[in-house]
Amino acid sequence: MRVLGGWRIEGELPATRQAIIPVAPHTSNWDFFVGVFVMLALGLKLSFLGKHTIFRFPINSVLRWLGGIPVDRRSAQGVVGQMVDEFEQRHELILALAPEGTRKKVSEWKRGFLHIARATQVPVIPVGFDFSRKVIDIRPPMMITGDIESELLRVKQAVAHAVGKNPQHA
Structure with missing residues (x-):
């Protein structure tokens, strides 16, 4: 299947109402836009996490329309607890995230998505x-x-072949 700009999709998303989609490598702001184009091309309703501070006027409505979920990292229950609650409250939630947590080079991925x-x-x-x-x-x-x-290693191995926009940041 072709997507905007000559991109193609290999593989299929299973028919599921809830899932977590770690997308890697995350090395550029372009990753977000490619993800949005894929989401729209496939007619998907995906959600993503964002710092609660970016969910302000004038982009608040657009971020929420695109599936943004504001999270407060200062919360006593933490992001993991907030997201466990979200999954328990929502019948449908497909959460896409960047396990590196940043576009910069990191030595380790965040593990919260696995928890x-x-x-x-x-x-x-x-x-x-x-x-x-x-x-x-x-x-x-x-699962x-x-x-x-060991689960983190399995996920990393599944996408180890992928080359980011800025490979030096991977």
């Missing part, structure tokens, strides 16, 4: 944004049941 998936028993569907081939690579779903460190 959320394990607590809520929703599948994790790894997606690689491969700028070298202009491919959105949707990998098979995984997170074991040790978080």
